[in-house]
Amino acid sequence: MAFHSDKSQHLDKIGNVKKLAILTSGGDSQGMNATIRAITRVAIYHGIDVYGIYEGFNGLIQGGEMIRRLSWDHVSGIIQKGGTILGTARCKEFHDKKGRRCAIQNLLLNKIQYLCVIGGDGSLTGASLLSDEFDEHCLTICEMQSIPDIASISSKMTFLNVLGIVASIDNDMCDIDMTIGTDSALHRIIDAADSIKTTAGSHQRVFIIEVMGRRCGHLALMSALTTEADYLFIPEVVINISKVNIIYLHATLVWLLPNGSCSSLGASDLPYV
Numbered sequence: 504m505a506f507h508s509d510k511s512q513h514l515d516k517i518g519n520v521k522k523l524a525i526l527t528s529g530g531d532s533q534g535m536n537a538t539i540r541a542i543t544r545v546a547i548y549h550g551i552d553v554y555g556i557y558e559g560f561n562g563l564i565q566g567g568e569m570i571r572r573l574s575w576d577h578v579s580g581i582i583q584k585g586g587t588i589l590g591t592a593r594c595k596e597f598h599d600k601k602g603r604r605c606a607i608q609n610l611l612l613n614k615i616q617y618l619c620v621i622g623g624d625g626s627l628t629g630a631s632l633l634s635d636e637f638d639e640h641c642l643t644i645c646e647m648q649s650i651p652d653i654a655s656i657s658s659k660m661t662f663l664n665v666l667g668i669v670a671s672i673d674n675d676m677c678d679i680d681m682t683i684g685t686d687s688a689l690h691r692i693i694d695a696a697d698s699i700k701t702t703a704g705s706h707q708r709v710f711i712i713e714v715m716g717r718r719c720g721h722l723a724l725m726s727a728l729t730t731e732a733d734y735l736f737i738p739e740v741v742i743n744i745s746k747v748n749i750i751y752l753h754a755t756l757v758w759l760l761p762n763g764s765c766s767s768l769g770a771s772d773l774p775y776v
């Protein structure tokens with residue numbers, strides 16, 4: 504493997520090797536590993552030190568062992584695997600400024616100025632806040648003087664570059680064709696729905712299939728179309744369930760709705776069929 508020949512490319516303004524950290528956050532989605540692999544290897548190719556932050560923003564707030572160096576080999580053999588080798592999480596503390604200040608503190612301590620956040624809309628909102636608040640948090644951290652030499656570290660780290668990559672099965676991000684993970688999730692739903700249909704047909708039963716997608720009906724809509732569902736309920740279209748004509752003993756009646764929509768639709772009141 505040939506590495507980048509221009510050594511100056513990977514040095515920052517004061518001559519240190521650039522450090523890039525990667526984390527995955529929110530719901531896991533197929534393709535996160537391929538993304539981690541691609542970023543790690545391209546960065547290493549350019550002479551940049553790469554770090555993995557484990558368990559999303561939790562790991563960034565915790566620091567220490569949760570931030571570890573990633574080598575070329577660490578990301579070997581993961582391209583086809585679902586989930587994320589870095590682990591993912593939802594992190595309550597990150598919603599608060601105090602949590603994000605801890606995150607900045609750990610980035611300073613590790614001298615990391617480039618951060619790549621792989622996740623859904625929530626994760627990228629958090630990442631964007633981290634970038635916006637960088638100067639403010641640096642100032643507070645210096646004033647608090649809780650870390651030795653923090654003022655000198657902070658004076659050398661004058662910026663934080665944050666890159667967001669949209670990975671979510673929900674496909675709920677505007678201006679992009681498809682979020683990483685959506686297509687694989689769709690395949691899974693269609694496989695499952697196809698199997699359920701044969702049982703529905705054999706028993707003359709109604710099956711309600713709840714799919715994921717949170718407040719976005721994309722997965723439900725696409726899978727309803729491709730599996731010939733008779734009814735489709737999505738958050739984007741409000742339907743009065745009492746007006747839906749339930750056809751008893753319909754051979755393959757399949758409904759699709761994103762998770763969390765059941766109670767608002769009153770679907771729990773449906774008659775047993």
Ligand SMILES: Nc1ncnc2c1ncn2[C@@H]1O[C@H](COP(=O)(O)OP(=O)(O)OP(=O)(O)O)[C@@H](O)[C@H]1O
Pocket residue numbers: 528529530531560592593594595596597598599622623624625626627628629630632670671672673
């Ligand atoms: N408004 C926000 N401010 C700060 N941090 C946030 C915000 N929204 C989300 N986050 C952080 O990002 C994490 C993940 O967000 P969320 O649960 O919305 O998942 P997501 O990134 O949208 O992924 P998915 O689409 O797979 O659900 C949250 O647990 C929280 O730590």
Ligand SMILES: O=P(O)(O)OC[C@H]1O[C@](O)(CO)[C@@H](O)[C@@H]1O
Pocket residue numbers: 529530531593623671672673715716717762
């Ligand atoms: O059980 P949790 O943590 O709320 O996660 C479920 C949510 O995560 C997702 O799988 C991905 O965002 C959504 O489709 C779903 O609503």
